[in-house]
Amino acid sequence: MKIPKTHPRYKSLLQREKLIEGVENGVTATAGLIAQGRGEAFDYLIGERTTENARKAIRAAVAKLLLAKHPVLSINGNVAMLAPDDYIKLGEVLDAPIEINLFYKTPERVDAIKALLHEHGCKNLLFGDNTRIPTESARGFVDSRGQGIADVVLVPLEDGDRTEALKKAGKFVIAIDLNPLSRTARKADITIVDNIVRALPLMIKYAEGYKSRGVPNIEFNNRENLMGAIALIKERLADETILD
Amino acid sequence: MKIPKTHPRYKSLLQREKLIEGVENGVTATAGLIAQGRGEAFDYLIGERTTENARKAIRAAVAKLLLAKHPVLSINGNVAMLAPDDYIKLGEVLDAPIEINLFYKTPERVDAIKALLHEHGCKNLLFGDNTRIPTESARGFVDSRGQGIADVVLVPLEDGDRTEALKKAGKFVIAIDLNPLSRTARKADITIVDNIVRALPLMIKYAEGYKSRGVPNIEFNNRENLMGAIALIKERLADETILD
Numbered sequence: 001m002k003i004p005k006t007h008p009r010y011k012s013l014l015q016r017e018k019l020i021e022g023v024e025n026g027v028t029a030t031a032g033l034i035a036q037g038r039g040e041a042f043d044y045l046i047g048e049r050t051t052e053n054a055r056k057a058i059r060a061a062v063a064k065l066l067l068a069k070h071p072v073l074s075i076n077g078n079v080a081m082l083a084p085d086d087y088i089k090l091g092e093v094l095d096a097p098i099e100i101n102l103f104y105k106t107p108e109r110v111d112a113i114k115a116l117l118h119e120h121g122c123k124n125l126l127f128g129d130n131t132r133i134p135t136e137s138a139r140g141f142v143d144s145r146g147q148g149i150a151d152v153v154l155v156p157l158e159d160g161d162r163t164e165a166l167k168k169a170g171k172f173v174i175a176i177d178l179n180p181l182s183r184t185a186r187k188a189d190i191t192i193v194d195n196i197v198r199a200l201p202l203m204i205k206y207a208e209g210y211k212s213r214g215v216p217n218i219e220f221n222n223r224e225n226l227m228g229a230i231a232l233i234k235e236r237l238a239d240e241t242i243l244d
Numbered sequence: 245m246k247i248p249k250t251h252p253r254y255k256s257l258l259q260r261e262k263l264i265e266g267v268e269n270g271v272t273a274t275a276g277l278i279a280q281g282r283g284e285a286f287d288y289l290i291g292e293r294t295t296e297n298a299r300k301a302i303r304a305a306v307a308k309l310l311l312a313k314h315p316v317l318s319i320n321g322n323v324a325m326l327a328p329d330d331y332i333k334l335g336e337v338l339d340a341p342i343e344i345n346l347f348y349k350t351p352e353r354v355d356a357i358k359a360l361l362h363e364h365g366c367k368n369l370l371f372g373d374n375t376r377i378p379t380e381s382a383r384g385f386v387d388s389r390g391q392g393i394a395d396v397v398l399v400p401l402e403d404g405d406r407t408e409a410l411k412k413a414g415k416f417v418i419a420i421d422l423n424p425l426s427r428t429a430r431k432a433d434i435t436i437v438d439n440i441v442r443a444l445p446l447m448i449k450y451a452e453g454y455k456s457r458g459v460p461n462i463e464f465n466n467r468e469n470l471m472g473a474i475a476l477i478k479e480r481l482a483d484e485t486i487l488d
Contacts, residue, residue, distance in 0.1 A: 020274045023267075030264045033274055037281020041423065179285065186487050226487055234481045237474050243430050243467055 022081035026112040029104040042178040054194035060220035068152035071096040086200035099146035180229040266325035270356040273348040286422040298438035304464035312396035315340040330444035343390035377413040424473040
């Protein structure tokens with residue numbers, strides 16, 4: 001289906017089509033589509049734009065990743081379909097490996113994501129599950145060269161269980177999650193409440209700037225930042241013309 | 245994957261699994277999963293319960309359907325997977341046919357839904373596309389014995405285009421939609437802002453009651469009702485403990 005560029009929800013529909021394609025080629029789990037739908041709803045509520053709150057979280061996150069000893073960027077099927085080039089670029093700018101970590105992990109899906117990322121030029125990719133972080137499930141296995149030794153982990157579009165597990169393992173967790181109420185959003189140290197498609201180019205831009213001009217010291221309170229995101233949604237819902 | 249009944253989001257996860265199964269057996273379109281995700285987000289925001297507002301819309305909707313000359317219940321893949329038995333039961337109580345109407349219409353999907361509904365005992369099923377309601381697309385074709393002559397149409401989990409098309413064709417449209425801001429919610433004459441899984445048993449109950457005791461005259465203002473739903477979400481977001 002060809003989406004006309006003039007459609008009011010063009011960008012959103014394009015992301016949708018990418019994920020549906022991802023399901024067809026084995027990169028995205030069907031459950032990943034449901035997660036995308038939840039994200040769409042919250043994106044709509046924050047106005048489908050990068051808010052000043054999100055921008056602040058992005059700056060704090062990038063600074064933290066640049067100062068980390070072993071930063072790792074976790075990737076799943078949704079991220080691989082929605083923004084492979086920007087994610088790879090961010091890894092290069094931050095000098096951080098990208099590690100495949102899936103909720104619905106099958107060798108076939110890992111292979112499909114590996115193939116896609118290699119095709120997009122990814123050179124620093126990890127996908128081992130030879131060490132353990134403390135979780136209840138098999139999902140606790142991570143790469144010993146990646147999340148196993150990482151001090152700072154970026155987990156975009158991730159679920160609460162993994163976020164909690166990474167926290168328990170002593171990692172500093174940075175999440176990208178459109179739902180400011182999610183367990184991930186609440187458990188992470190820094191939550192970027194933004195669409196990953198909008199956040200990544202900004203993260204790359206800030207990382208490049210900080211690398212050339214120096215990394216700033218940024219005070220960040222995640223709870224406060226999330227309350228800001230929630231306040232913004234409330235404000236939008238208070239608009240009398242919202243149903244016109 | 246077996247979901248433990250003790251899981252705090254058991255019902256929501258169960259619906260998710262049903263839809264994923266629906267994709268596997270061809271009943272649900274992959275895009276239907278994204279719609280489910282959007283619904284989940286709004287269901288979470290209204291507190292995953294039938295609000296007093298929704299109950300009022302349900303009563304008004306049932307009264308209207310009972311007083312209609314040609315009521316028709318539209319069904320798509322998501323409804324067929326989530327609540328086939330209740331939907332069939334509602335059709336029986338209201339003496340209204342169920343008509344298959346799909347956004348992503350393929351003969352295979354229509355056949356899969358037909359098979360599923362027949363398996364669940366549906367006796368009054370329409371699926372023709374031999375007449376036209378005014379829309380821009382091929383989706384304007386409906387059954388001449390169903391939505392073609394209907395005066396009142398129930399469209400659960402439907403998109404804005406079809407809702408608008410039905411309105412243009414002079415139909416009284418009743419929607420079930422968890423998103424009070426959606427085009428469907430705004431364009432419909434009555435919008436039930438509730439999870440279809442919770443709404444249908446109540447609709448059946450009210451229909452049975454009204455049939456035995458008489459159909460009440462119910463004043464209903466859709467915009468006012470939607471504003472009520474939005475106010476409720478705002479209220480929930482104003483809870484100071486929301487991030488605890």
